[in-house]
Amino acid sequence: MSRRQRRKIKNSAFLTLSLVATLTGLACLGALLWTLVSHGLSGMSGRIFTQMTPPPGSQGGLLNALYGSAVLTLLGILIGSPIGVLAGTYLSEYGRNSRLSTMIRFINDVLLSAPSIIIGLFIYEIVVVRLGHFSAIAGALALAVLAIPVTLRTTEDMLRLVPVGMKDSSAALGAYPWRTILSVLYPAARSGIVTGLLLAIARISGETAPLLFTALNNQFWSTNLNAPMANLPVVIFQFALSPYKDWQNLAWAGALIITVTILLLSISARVLLALLQAERGGGR
Amino acid sequence: MAIIDPGHAAKQLIYERIFRGATLSAAILVLLILGGVAVSLLRGAWPALSHFGFSFIAREIWNPVTDEYGALAPIYGTVVTSLIAMLLAVPTGFGIALFLTELCPPLLKRPIGVAVELLAAVPSIIFGIWGLFVLAPVLQRHVQPWLIANLGQLPGVGHLFKGPPYGIGILTAGVVLAIMVLPFIAATMRDVFDTVPPMLKESGYGLGATTWEVIWNVVVPHSRVGMVGGIMLGLGRALGETMAVTFVIGNAHRISTSLLAPGTTISSSIANEFTEAVGDLYTSSLIALGLLLFLITFSVIAAAQAMLRRLERRTGVTV
Numbered sequence: 001m002s003r004r005q006r007r008k009i010k011n012s013a014f015l016t017l018s019l020v021a022t023l024t025g026l027a028c029l030g031a032l033l034w035t036l037v038s039h040g041l042s043g044m045s046g047r048i049f050t051q052m053t054p055p056p057g058s059q060g061g062l063l064n065a066l067y068g069s070a071v072l073t074l075l076g077i078l079i080g081s082p083i084g085v086l087a088g089t090y091l092s093e094y095g096r097n098s099r100l101s102t103m104i105r106f107i108n109d110v111l112l113s114a115p116s117i118i119i120g121l122f123i124y125e126i127v128v129v130r131l132g133h134f135s136a137i138a139g140a141l142a143l144a145v146l147a148i149p150v151t152l153r154t155t156e157d158m159l160r161l162v163p164v165g166m167k168d169s170s171a172a173l174g175a176y177p178w179r180t181i182l183s184v185l186y187p188a189a190r191s192g193i194v195t196g197l198l199l200a201i202a203r204i205s206g207e208t209a210p211l212l213f214t215a216l217n218n219q220f221w222s223t224n225l226n227a228p229m230a231n232l233p234v235v236i237f238q239f240a241l242s243p244y245k246d247w248q249n250l251a252w253a254g255a256l257i258i259t260v261t262i263l264l265l266s267i268s269a270r271v272l273l274a275l276l277q278a279e280r281g282g283g284r
Numbered sequence: 285m286a287i288i289d290p291g292h293a294a295k296q297l298i299y300e301r302i303f304r305g306a307t308l309s310a311a312i313l314v315l316l317i318l319g320g321v322a323v324s325l326l327r328g329a330w331p332a333l334s335h336f337g338f339s340f341i342a343r344e345i346w347n348p349v350t351d352e353y354g355a356l357a358p359i360y361g362t363v364v365t366s367l368i369a370m371l372l373a374v375p376t377g378f379g380i381a382l383f384l385t386e387l388c389p390p391l392l393k394r395p396i397g398v399a400v401e402l403l404a405a406v407p408s409i410i411f412g413i414w415g416l417f418v419l420a421p422v423l424q425r426h427v428q429p430w431l432i433a434n435l436g437q438l439p440g441v442g443h444l445f446k447g448p449p450y451g452i453g454i455l456t457a458g459v460v461l462a463i464m465v466l467p468f469i470a471a472t473m474r475d476v477f478d479t480v481p482p483m484l485k486e487s488g489y490g491l492g493a494t495t496w497e498v499i500w501n502v503v504v505p506h507s508r509v510g511m512v513g514g515i516m517l518g519l520g521r522a523l524g525e526t527m528a529v530t531f532v533i534g535n536a537h538r539i540s541t542s543l544l545a546p547g548t549t550i551s552s553s554i555a556n557e558f559t560e561a562v563g564d565l566y567t568s569s570l571i572a573l574g575l576l577l578f579l580i581t582f583s584v585i586a587a588a589q590a591m592l593r594r595l596e597r598r599t600g601v602t603v
Contacts, residue, residue: 007494007497008494010494010496011494011495011496011497014496014499015387015495015496017379018378018379018380018382018383018386018387019379019383019387020379021375021376021377021378021379021380021382021383022379022380022383022384022388022396024376025376025380025400025403025466025467025470026396026399028403028463028466029399029400029402029403031414031418032403032406032410032411032414035414035417035418036410036414039417082310083310083313083314084310085310086306086307086309086310086311087307087310087311087313087314089307089310090304090307090308090310090311091311093307094304094307094308095308095311100311101311103315104311104312104314104315106586106589106593107314107315107318108314109585109589110318110582110585110586110589111314111317111318113517113520113521113581113585114321114524114578114581114582114585115523115524115525115526115551115577115578115581116524116526117524117526117551117554117555117574117577118321118325118524118574118577118578118581119321121324121325121328121554121558121571121574122317122320122321122324122325124558125324125325125327125328125571126320126324129328145317148313148314148317149314152314176296176297176299176300177300177303177304178299178300178302178303178304179296179299181303182303202405205407206406206407206408206409206410207407208407208408208409208526208527209408209526209527209551209555212555212558212559213558213559216559233407233409233527236409236413237409237412237527237530240412240413240416240417240531241416241531251413252413255409255410255413258407258409258410259406259407259410262405262406262407263402263405263406266401266402266405267402270398
């Protein structure tokens with residue numbers, strides 16, 4: 001075999017392997033979605049949205065878990081995102097490249113990929129131990145801590161994309177930075193910041209580990225923020241690992257609901273970002 | 285008529301101070317959170333650490349009845365499952381990144397890229413139940429018997445594939461982790477490959493190199509720092525991943541030489557046992573496990589970030 005042939009064969013071999021790798025990745029996604037849809041749909045029924053989580057052996061739904069997840073996610077994002085947006089504003093508009101900003105940026109990136117169970121332990125130590133009991137508010141705080149890094153990162157990136165000319169014009173009119181930020185930068189970066197919020201909601205609404213020992217779970221309907229609250233991820237965890245068929249079916253239905261919600265959120269974030277880029281490219 | 289009202293300017297200055305103060309405090313809060321995590325874990329872990337001393341990380345025993353705890357089995361499980369995940373995910377992720385940057389028809393580039401990124405958005409608990417109900421039975425029926433029959437007898441590596449095919453265990457956890465971190469590794473590597481100047485690649489082709497030769501001799505050396513950064517970011521995820529592993533690891537506090545046997549990891553021990561832990565020493569030992577995980581992942585992620593930052597300064601591209 002000539003050297004040329006050997007090189008050609010090696011080339012095709014590795015390129016084929018790379019194609020195989022891609023097909024494997026796509027097959028995993030396909031298999032995952034297929035199982036979710038087929039198992040999830042068979043467990044799906046009107047009861048899911050109208051009845052509470054049942055005791056083993058009887059029929060029921062996921063209403064209290066759905067409500068709890070909505071409340072926890074909403075509270076988490078309400079507490080976390082203002083902090084993330086403000087901190088991102090500081091990094092982009094005030095701190096810039098100071099030593100403090102560089103450090104905060106670094107720490108934020110570390111928090112962004114820190115294991116969520118660690119955040120759960122942290123909130124357990126500072127909230128649950130102090131209060132002496134598990135509570136919905138502790139769960140919401142854990143989710144808020146997870147939402148901060150996501151919103152911070154996107155806010156900073158999006159504010160940096162606002163054309164300098166707009167900022168300068170505002171300053172030239174005699175506006176203080178706070179006025180420029182509130183009246184010029186935030187409106188200009190609005191869809192970018194909303195993207196960050198959507199991504200943060202997508203991130204925290206499927207989190208299970210930090211809720212295990214903060215919000216815990218509750219088999220009943222509860223709106224008390226100072227008591228344990230049911231939530232979809234923890235219910236899925238408990239029901240899927242149970243030996244009862246009814247519970248496992250509910251777990252699959254819950255898994256389908258959660259995944260569809262999160263995929264829709266991520267896709268809308270992506271669409272929003274694409275629209276933003278199109279506007280940037282064409283408009284100004 | 286005064287053009288500038290002094291009262292107005294003073295008020296503006298106050299607003300400015302307030303707003304700036306608010307943004308600064310939010311930014312400082314991020315630092316405080318990380319500090320708070322470290323301090324509260326250390327405080328929670330202190331009873332266990334002072335009771336067991338250094339032997340905590342060197343002993344395999346985990347016995348709630350006699351109240352004796354050692355972290356060696358969870359540490360072993362964490363490290364081994366993550367290694368398996370990396371062994372599987374790094375070459376596959378490299379292949380996907382290659383395909384997307386060098387081979388893919390432009391029409392498919394975006395859809396496949398988005399599909400890979402969507403895989404990254406799927407929450408870990410979904411991978412967990414999929415791993416338990418779909419992947420574990422498949423591995424148990426088709427893959428593990430083959431491994432036992434064909435690799436179990438080999439000298440050297442044979443003991444890794446001994447024992448009955450449980451389905452759940454260290455190997456299955458590693459495979460689920462691999463599928464979970466694959467999108468991160470593939471997406472980071474793709475972004476890093478995209479930073480290679482086309483001029484360099486075209487010079488390679490101009491010299492008559494094949495696609496693979498250009499990739500191996502031009503793209504890879506140019507992207508080395510970013511690739512390692514991306515791999516370590518994936519490793520950080522794998523080490524700390526909780527729910528996906530908890531479903532399929534089997535939760536057995538022992539170190540077994542076979543990869544097919546059930547085991548445990550730091551995060552799955554905490555997830556499985558924390559709410560049921562009775563006694564201060566038990567809870568404290570679990571928090572001490574959390575502290576260990578924090579230290580391990582913090583160093584891995586920090587190193588990864590430092591590498592990606594070095595790349596960013598060199599190329600001006602944020603990965």
